[in-house]
């Protein structure tokens with residue numbers, strides 16, 4: 001299973017093609033829309049999210065609520081396009097006969113300058129349109145297909161927020177999967193505890209008032225996977241590595257941790273490795289889950305717990321020093337419409353890119369053209385693991 005996305009932030013639409021999804025899997029636009037709408041919610045986003053109402057048009061690969069086995073085409077329109085039609089159109093001359101204003105002032109922290117150098121564009125709009133995280137709507141659409149597949153196999157996945165601007169959510173060990181899911185849907189900052197959630201909202205409001213931006217840490221939790229998904233035999237078959245790649249590829253993500261992550265560097269082995277137990281009902285299990293569900297690039301059967309760190313948004317109302325690429329003069333970055341914190345939205349993006357990698361690994365391990373047969377084989381494997 002693989003996917004490609006196309007589309008610019010203020011262009012007509014985002015297009016995603018997901019290839020390799022087996023036939024006869026129940027899939028409707030509601031499965032995708034639920035994910036898209038969740039991504040749009042979250043405290044700290046700018047005016048753009050009030051303009052967009054992301055809804056998918058499934059333009060291929062699905063009929064009568066079931067996948068056909070052919071590529072699935074997912075289209076999400078940009079409602080903001082109507083305000084940008086002129087700027088995003090083919091004609092470089094505007095209605096007054098002037099050459100359109102170009103973007104020549106790169107923002108520190110965004111892709112503007114490096115992208116312009118690499119692709120030889122003097123108008124950095126050509127860079128920012130595609131480097132914008134608007135593209136994450138397309139990735140969420142693809143991930144929603146993957147998540148639907150996982151859900152049908154009894155695998156559940158949810159993303160939420162662990163930390164914003166140094167304010168950490170307390171560990172809520174007693175929370176069930178359903179609780180985490182509810183919080184991820186309802187909390188404006190997707191924080192697992194209300195007290196710190198409130199503090200996070202205040203921090204976001206403060207950053208916005210200061211013309212600044214803040215980052216944080218998202219976590220994705222996956223339960224219901226049997227041991228042995230992924231592989232140790234070759235570097236690019238290690239599922240934890242593939243998840244890390246997918247998370248790191250989200251706009252503004254700067255690092256990835258599984259389980260206790262970097263804390264492992266500071267502990268003895270006896271306080272890191274998860275002891276093995278066995279029971280008649282469950283088969284093998286781990287007494288702890290400090291390694292976040294992975295050993296040797298394969299699942300252990302414990303929940304996958306993966307964190308990703310997001311840097312603060314680069315576009316600031318509070319100006320940072322930069323250089324105009326035409327005049328070479330220093331300037332203080334001009335004011336642009338922007339989010340002040342997108343960590344709650346990014347938790348949903350992370351959930352979906354992780355879902356895609358897991359679904360892809362499942363399909364590699366249990367290849368099948370027809371979903372019901374895949375499910376049969378997968379359930380059989382689950383039973384073999386339990387009885388091993």
Ligand SMILES: Cc1cc2nc3c(=O)[nH]c(=O)nc-3n(C[C@H](O)[C@H](O)[C@H](O)COP(=O)(O)O)c2cc1C
Nearest residue numbers: 110111131133251252313314315338339342345346
């Ligand atoms: C959901 C989401 C929303 C974002 N919103 C903005 C934004 O409004 N303004 C901005 O400058 N960057 C925003 N970003 C971050 C930039 O897209 C990102 O920093 C940029 O593409 C450069 O890539 P890099 O930070 O990975 O190096 C957002 C990221 C995500 C995941």
Ligand SMILES: C=C(O[C@@H]1CC(C(=O)O)=C[C@@H](OP(=O)(O)O)[C@H]1O)C(=O)O
Nearest residue numbers: 046048049131132133134137337338339
């Ligand atoms: C459009 C989305 O996010 C955008 C990501 C983004 C950026 O530079 O990454 C900049 C902003 O866009 P605009 O310049 O139009 O205000 C965000 O709103 C979205 O998430 O759907």
